Amino acid sequence: xxxxxxxxxxxxxxxxxxxxxxxxxxxxxxxxxxxxxxxxxxxxxxxxxxxxxxxxxxxxxxxxxxxxxxxxxxxxxxxxxxxxxxxxxxxxxxxxxxxxxxxxxxxxxxxxxxxxxxxxxxxxxxxxxxxxxxxxxxxxxxxxxxxxxxxxxxxxxxxxxxxxxxxxxxxxxxxxxxxxxxxxxxxxxxxxxxxxxxxxxxxxxxxxxxxxxxxxxxxxxxxxxxxxxxxxxxxxxxxxxxxxxxxxxxxxxxx
Amino acid sequence: xxxxxxxxxxxxxxxxxxxxxxxxxxxxxxxxxxxxxxxxxxxxxxxxxxxxxxxxxxxxxxxxxxxxxxxxxxxxxxxxxxxxxxxxxxxxxxxxxxxxxxxxxxxxxxxxxxxxxxxxxxxxxxxxxxxxxxxxxxxxxxxxxxxxxxxxxxxxxxxxxxxxxxxxxxxxxxxxxxxxxxxxxxxxxxxxxxxxxxxxxxxxxxxxxxxxxxxxxxxxxxxxxxxxxxxxxxxxxxxxxxxxxxxxxxxxxxxxxxxxxxxxxxxxxxxxxxxxxxxxxxxxxxxxxxxxxxxxxxxxxxxxxxxxxxxxxxxxxxxxxxxxxxxxxxxxxxxxxxxxxxxx
Numbered sequence: 001x002x003x004x005x006x007x008x009x010x011x012x013x014x015x016x017x018x019x020x021x022x023x024x025x026x027x028x029x030x031x032x033x034x035x036x037x038x039x040x041x042x043x044x045x046x047x048x049x050x051x052x053x054x055x056x057x058x059x060x061x062x063x064x065x066x067x068x069x070x071x072x073x074x075x076x077x078x079x080x081x082x083x084x085x086x087x088x089x090x091x092x093x094x095x096x097x098x099x100x101x102x103x104x105x106x107x108x109x110x111x112x113x114x115x116x117x118x119x120x121x122x123x124x125x126x127x128x129x130x131x132x133x134x135x136x137x138x139x140x141x142x143x144x145x146x147x148x149x150x151x152x153x154x155x156x157x158x159x160x161x162x163x164x165x166x167x168x169x170x171x172x173x174x175x176x177x178x179x180x181x182x183x184x185x186x187x188x189x190x191x192x193x194x195x196x197x198x199x200x201x202x203x204x205x206x207x208x209x210x211x212x213x214x215x216x217x218x219x220x221x222x223x224x225x226x227x228x229x230x231x232x233x234x235x236x237x238x239x240x241x242x243x244x245x246x247x248x249x250x251x252x253x254x255x
Numbered sequence: 256x257x258x259x260x261x262x263x264x265x266x267x268x269x270x271x272x273x274x275x276x277x278x279x280x281x282x283x284x285x286x287x288x289x290x291x292x293x294x295x296x297x298x299x300x301x302x303x304x305x306x307x308x309x310x311x312x313x314x315x316x317x318x319x320x321x322x323x324x325x326x327x328x329x330x331x332x333x334x335x336x337x338x339x340x341x342x343x344x345x346x347x348x349x350x351x352x353x354x355x356x357x358x359x360x361x362x363x364x365x366x367x368x369x370x371x372x373x374x375x376x377x378x379x380x381x382x383x384x385x386x387x388x389x390x391x392x393x394x395x396x397x398x399x400x401x402x403x404x405x406x407x408x409x410x411x412x413x414x415x416x417x418x419x420x421x422x423x424x425x426x427x428x429x430x431x432x433x434x435x436x437x438x439x440x441x442x443x444x445x446x447x448x449x450x451x452x453x454x455x456x457x458x459x460x461x462x463x464x465x466x467x468x469x470x471x472x473x474x475x476x477x478x479x480x481x482x483x484x485x486x487x488x489x490x491x492x493x494x495x496x497x498x499x500x501x502x503x504x505x506x507x508x509x510x511x512x513x514x515x516x517x518x519x520x521x522x523x524x525x526x527x528x529x530x531x532x533x534x535x536x537x538x539x540x541x542x543x544x545x546x547x548x549x550x551x552x553x554x555x556x557x558x559x560x561x562x563x564x565x566x567x568x569x570x571x572x573x574x575x576x577x578x579x580x581x582x583x584x585x586x587x588x589x590x591x592x593x594x595x596x597x598x599x
Binding site: 048050069072073074075077078079084085086088090091095098099102150 | 347539543
């Protein structure tokens, strides 16, 4: 389980993240919302151990993150950055197979996992294609399959951090990818996902964290967080909250 | 752009190519030897009791001239190609070259200092001149690379972009200094300097070969152990870190390995361009970018192509010899342009 206590991050003399207390829960999806520059990716960088905190701690299974060895950490914590720049013509299954690098599970097992992860990310039909020949959205799904493969099948004790996994996807895939993420969490993994679409967040997240200027403004269920006042305060947006006619989750409509 | 070959077919083809290059390098020249005699001479060099006990002409030619030259070509070609792969991985760019981090220009500067400085002090004794030249070149390459690496570091992290820019600046500076030495040199020194910069496998001897062979061995053993980390690095530095690799250490090791390898190669054979750039690129077109195949395949291809280029350098104007740097550039540069145009 991944935990942050009183986490603060300084960058270039500025405080870009302050006072974050957070515990990811097994089997649950936590959504992180906030305007551009609110510190969402910084939070993800700190939680993944890439940015050293100025104050506070990040603990994985109770042990400070910096005490974990690289491969040990990679076997239970996977991170999908916002965008990846890969300019070499690997085949799709080779890219996804890199998710298995921290493991030593053998070729046969790895191949099965790669295929399963590709199916989960709705990218099974891309098998055999060159990565460079894919569209932006297809690449994004391949990288999602890669981080899923890294933790496959997503048992309890695994943590997945996703930075805007739907930013380049068409509407259908925005939903299918977040459904896949939920299904992955249902196996026991804890998931944190940064999103921009409030309605997607309302539909697929169990809890939401609202960030503004590096500070947490609200943390709770979608019903608690997605209310007109906090959204007005954080995004400067006048919204109406309704109910989804079939699913029942909050539906955010801009006035 | 899916790779055309299975790794096994590629390794068989490269093995045959290397055998052909080895045979050509040992058998062909001003005095061409039949295959049987070449083989016999080579095997007797290895200590096998074949034929008579007296040294014949073939054995003298193979043993004293062509064998050290062939070994030199093998090591230089293999090391340049391997270090090319390392740099393209480090910069995550298929068009990167070992020269980017300043090792070649640094070695050239070291050599220029040795050649011109030596002449200014009334000439270095004939016996140690080649060793001093190689040593200065090796140290020069290491020193400039170390400086490029230092400049790329900030807050305990290495920025490859800063390293790239620092490399460009230091390359320019090194070449300006070489230009200055060229300007100061007298005619005989100038000739040595120019020929050294064009590269040559001429004058190979066992005594000067050992340091390079050691370095080549180390590089060839060590780099393939980092194949998986290099694959991950191509995804991005963050991605490689998230996959559990120690990226800072990997970058440091890659830079050090290249400085050592290319420094030793340039020290032994002068500046030989385009092998480090074109060979990995070519192999990648054939079997894809997976370093577990790319590294050994590039090593074989680099060794073979350098031997073949040296063969061309020896045979085209025989009995005179072209500097091999001219041959590799004459073949490599148009090929590189072809790749650029094709890739568009």
